[in-house]
Amino acid sequence: MTSLHIQNIKPSPIPDDNLKCQKQIKTLSPLSFQTDWPMIPPSMKLVFLIATALVLRLSANPVAGEGSDLKPDANAIFGSMDNGFEYIIYPNSEPPGKFSVRLHIAAGSLMEDDDQRGLAHFLEHMVFNGSKNFTPAELIPRMQRLGIQFGAHANAYTSFDETVYMLDLPNMDEKTVDLSFTVMRDFADGALLTKEEIENERGVIISEKTSRDSVGYRMMLKQFEYLIPGSRLMKRVPIGTEEVIKTAPRERFIDFYTRYYTPKRMTFVVVGDVEAKEMEKRIRETFISMQNPQNPGQNPPKDIPPSGFGLRSEVFTDKELPSTDISLYSLRPYTQKPDTSTNRINQYPLAIANGILSRRFGILAKEEGSLILSGSASRSAYFNMIEQGGIEVTPTEGKWKEAVPILEQELRKAVQFGFTEEELKEVKANLINGAEEAVKRKDTRRSDGIAMQFIGAIGERNVFTTPETDLELVKSALGKITTEDCQKAFNEFWDTKDISLVLTTPTAPASAAQELKKIFLKSGAAEVTPPTEKALAPFAYTNFGKPGTVVQETKIEDLDATQLMLSNNIRVNYKQTDFQKNSISIKARFGSGQLSQPSGISGLDRFASAIFEAGGLGQHSADDLQRLLAGKNVSVGFGVGEGSFSLSGRTTPEDLELQLQLMCAYLTDPGFRPEGERMFKMALPMLYNQLEHSMQGAMIKVASHMHGGDFRFGFPAQETAMSFDNEMVKEWVMPSFKDAPLELTLVGDLDPALALPLIQKTFGALPERKTAKPNYEKRRKINVPARPDNKKFTFDSKIPNAAAMVVWKIPATGTDVKRTRRFNILASILSDRLREEIREKLGGSYSPRASASPSQELDMGVLQAMAQVKPEETKKYGDLMISLAHKMAENGVTQDELERSLKPIQSGLKESLRDNGYWLGVVLGSSQEKPYMLDWARTRDEDYSKVTIKEINDLAKQFLRKSNAILYEIVPDPKEE
Incomplete structure (x- = not known):
């Protein structure tokens, strides 16, 4: 499924954990210290800071639609109290008998004074460590006894401009509801912030700071300081400074807590299987007594990007960087516009243009002899302060000089010649499909997901509209947008002389910055040609032969599922469900996976997984498939497990037949085209450099040792990986693709009467398959x-x-x-x-x-x-x-x-x-x-x-x-x- 999501400057998630400090605990998995090969195309470039618009609490409530022509979701109840405390209640029945609460505080690290850097995040920890109603060691055990797991159900995060507390409650029992409201009120103004607990927590924060440190994070700080010298943003990264974390006195915690944890900055969100009037009464009773301080905290000054410098270039090096990246940035002051239908629609042309240019880079990367591994174009907003445009490419190893002209010329080609009708058609199809699917799945949206959508709308000052409204806007916008509109928007955005050209790379000579600029300027003299449209053959995999028949059917009454055996020995399981509307999950398991992996060839399983989808089909390349399947809800992923191979995907009732056809196409005619192998090998130097300089690489050695050095749990030498080719994979996996036992399972919003004939004419029509696997008894032994x-x-x-x-x-x-x-x-x-x-x-x-x-x-x-x-x-x-x-x-x-x-x-x-x-x-x-x-x-x-x-x-x-x-x-x- 390919989609391009557009909303009113709705920025992407924070890319680095240091920029959004979250109480997140990850569970270790059986093979949590293995690393997969890079997917094709790899995503190994530094992602720049993207953040939400700075919240300024005004008189109007934009989430409720005040000051906008957009109508909010009528199911939402919006309210406020005399003290300025706001709340949102949204009754929702999925999952039944549960509810989620969020406390949004419009205050984050940007509000800190110099001697408070890191305290907004530190406070997020401290509220769990002793409050009016809970002793320091009491809260987490109390939650556990009610079925609330710290980390999974109780969490929090701190960003630059917001702090959010989250509880997902397992039931509506009186004790659970009481606890949730008592906890949130204590978080709001009941934290004790004792000296002893502050001292105890300092080491935890330092540990978190260290665990989140990375070469990517350090490089991002350097780049940002270059782009916006003296930026307050980079001086207020939420994790803070080690000095403040270790030495800040209790008084500085109390100062921030009392001046910024105020009812005027708070919004309480409740979503779930609740009775609205009862919940509103509870909210008011719980928070009405909160008072605003006489000297409340103020919002911080804005960063202003420099201007008048023209084209400038800079190089940043660090041997631990996994890849080289070339980035072109344009920054300017930004003030967020009101969330109106016109302003939403006006975002589409540039967003579509960036999506098309990113797609072009992806196609270029797969070409024989390509000098880039990936590329992208984007537009972002920084906290109601700065607007940034970026175009980036990741060169192949040692080829950054040759890749600079690709970036420059693709930018100029878009400016000069714009975009084609076919490119626009592909993006439009995906956008409309995404909006239509949101409407169809509306009634089974999960409460925790809706709660976070409200948090996003609060932070971005967007109206919380319905999927139907969003669909109407998408259709209205796309019905009018032309390629000329996209070209115009793109040109207007890049019509600036102030451009920053940045190279990040493991090593570079001292003259690299001047050379970078020189190559870029020289490229401007080269002629560029208009994009061409390539004829596209129709999807070739619609007939697999005579449909199979059902030779055995077993109803599993107590689990409400059905098992079938088809005439070609394919086993089928299906279960019809109603809790994820318009969604069907599918998996075909076959063969023996790693158990059958050729002896001694470490890493071949990861190589197979990495190249498979990029290799396309016999009749269609991966890029052609992306065009052919635009606007369709189909996807196929290939996996190599310990005991089986798998093809999996997710679809809709409408696209079920196409999904089954696509899976059978990959099963019977996988392409193994050279571009998959080629891109894999181009990415290998980056991967091995990353493994050499990261804990991840050492963990792979740990995994190998704990499995007795078994070849399936380690990484080969780089030269060995470079020797892998498509033929090695085909020799291993194709016998299993051809006739190994196969079990197909479908779960979701399916109608068995409609689905079964589609299964029979696709999987049921395939040649007969074996019924039993080899045991591989010796292969199961781990020393x-x-x-x-x-x-x-x-x-x-x-x-x-x-x-x-x-x-x-x-x-x-x-x-x-x-x-x-x-x-x-x-x-x-x-x-x-x-x-x-x-x-x-x-x-x-x-x-x-x-x-x-x-x-x-x-x-x-x-x-x-x-x-x-x-x-x-x-x-x-x-x-x-x-x-x-x-x-x-x-x-x-x-x-x-x-x-x-x-x-x-x-x-x-x-x-x-x-x-x-x-x-x-x-x-x-x-x-x-x-x-x-x-x-x-x-x-x-x-x-x-x-x-x-x-x-x-x-x-x-x-x-x-x-x-x-x-x-x-x-x-x-x-x-x-």
């Missing part, structure tokens, strides 16, 4: 390393980002899912102990975490814990994690810990029942190959409810002992320049 042990892996980086990871060996899942469920609980309890000891008590790591990962295909499993820490403290915290786990083995866990772990898990179980992904990926996707998967679904909820403390303690006693642990230290070891 795990001996324990206990302590290993250190390094990477070449000056950034002090390190990690300690402990891995305990546990059994594979096999068919014993009951044991796996209990390992999940054990890991959850260990996570909580790591949080309490390493984060809360010692301030040693921002997000220590544990998870259990028993394999279903291989005869091994691991329970792993990880904490990102200072390089000199990896051994200290690694030993501490081993010690904490060993104490659990010796002394067991408490009943309260078990209950606090179980409740959030059970909340997630209930929620998963209304998720197509659960039914597709966990229950039905391999249910005929592995019938026990159905019993897993049947017994899941009851089994979790019967977990005993003895079962958890028995597992801890057996597997969490020091003698079963390997400590991995992952530390930077910078080489001399």
Whole structure:
């Protein structure tokens, strides 16, 4: 599915975690330390700062449509109180019996004084650490006992101009509702901000700052200082300065909290299965007593970009950069216009022009002999201060001088000759399709998603319109827009002499900046030719032969699903659902995946995944397919799993036949065109440079070691990867594509009476397939390393980002899912102990975490814990994690810990029942190959409810002992320049 999303200067998400500090805890996965090959085209360029418009609380409420001709969604209830506190209530029934709340505060790091840099974000942490109604150690356990998981259901983030607190509540019980309102009121003005808790949290913030540090972030700061010298934005990055984090006194916290956490800056959002009048009463009772201070905080001054400098060039180098990028920037002052229908429509021509130019770069990158890997054109807004236009290309290794003319000439070609009707037609089709789909899926939008849409509208001062209104605007705009309109908008935007040409690269000579400018100017003398339109053949894969028949049908009444066997031995599973309107998820699993991978050829699986889609089909290139399928809801992704290959996608009832045709086309006639292999190899130098200089590269070595050096879990030498070709992949995978056992699963808003004939004439018409896979018994054996042990892996980086990871060996899942469920609980309890000891008590790591990962295909499993820490403290915290786990083995866990772990898990179980992904990926996707998967679904909820403390303690006693642990230290070891 290709789409171009346009709204009233609706900027892209913040690209760097340092720019939007969020209380986010990531769960480790079974192979969380593996890295995939770069997708084609790769996305390895530095993304520049893009941010939302600065919120200035005015008399009008733009989200409610005041001051605009746009009508807000009539389902939303907007209200305000005498103290200026505003609220939005939006009744919504998906998922049923749940609701989400958000507290938006129009204050962020831009409002900080010089000696407060980082305190807006620090405060976001502190409100969880003691408030009027909760002691410092009380809030998170209280939430857990109600099924609210810290991180997953309770979260927050701080940006430049806003702080947002988020709760997603698992039920409408009185205790849950009471807690949510008490918590949010305490966040608003009840934080205690004690000296002791501030001191305890300083280390956590420093750890977070370190963990988010990266070469990309550092390079972005340098670029921004060059583009806008003295910018307040870059002096107010939310994570703050180390000096302020370590030394700011309590008084400076209180100053910011009392002057900016004020009712006039707050909006409370409630979305869910709620009764509006009752909820409005609660909101007013909870927040009406808040008062505004006599000396409220003011909004900050605006940054003003420089002007009158003409064409300038600069080069920034760092050997740790994964790629070289050439960027052309145009910056100017910006003031956001009101969100009106006219202003929304006026955004389309330039946005479409940028989309077309980006598409051109993508096509160029695939051409034989191309000098670029990717390119893009964009327009962004910076906090109601600055408007930026950017055109960027990523050259192939060592070819930045040759790539400069490509950027210049493609820009000039667009200015001089504009765009073609076919290019415009493709973009229009995708835009209209996206808007139409939003209308069709409106009634099953999730409450948490709607809540975040309101937060976005508040921050961007946009009217919260309905999908129907958006569709009407899209059609109105696109019905009138011509190629001339797009060219005019593009030319007007780039009609400036103040242009900054920036090169970021690992190494460059001292003269590179002057040479960069010289090459750019010289390119301007070269002739450019108009774009040409290429004839496009119709989609070639519509007839696969005689339709198959159903030879066996099994109704699974208790799970409301159906299993079929077709006449060609293809197995089909389907389940009709109503909780994701107009959406059907599909997956075809076949063959044996990594189990069948040629011995000793490490990385071939990733190579296959990377090149497959870029290789197109036999009759259509990947670029031709993008044009052919414009405006259609179809997609195909190829995956290589431990025990199978897969083709997957998501579609709609209307496009189901085309989706099935496309999947069968890839199954019967994958293109393996040279452009996929070519682009992969052009990107390899960037990938290996990134792995050499990042923790990610060291983690791959860890993954290889923990799997006993098995070739499927490591990366090959760069020269080995460079020797891979399409023929190697074809030799491996094509037998499975041809006739290996295949299981097709469809879950979603489908009508079986209409879907079945389409399946029969596509998958059912394919040649007969085998019914059984080889067992690959020897391939399932993993020779795990001996324990206990302590290993250190390094990477070449000056950034002090390190990690300690402990891995305990546990059994594979096999068919014993009951044991796996209990390992999940054990890991959850260990996570909580790591949080309490390493984060809360010692301030040693921002997000220590544990998870259990028993394999279903291989005869091994691991329970792993990880904490990102200072390089000199990896051994200290690694030993501490081993010690904490060993104490659990010796002394067991408490009943309260078990209950606090179980409740959030059970909340997630209930929620998963209304998720197509659960039914597709966990229950039905391999249910005929592995019938026990159905019993897993049947017994899941009851089994979790019967977990005993003895079962958890028995597992801890057996597997969490020091003698079963390997400590991995992952530390930077910078080489001399």
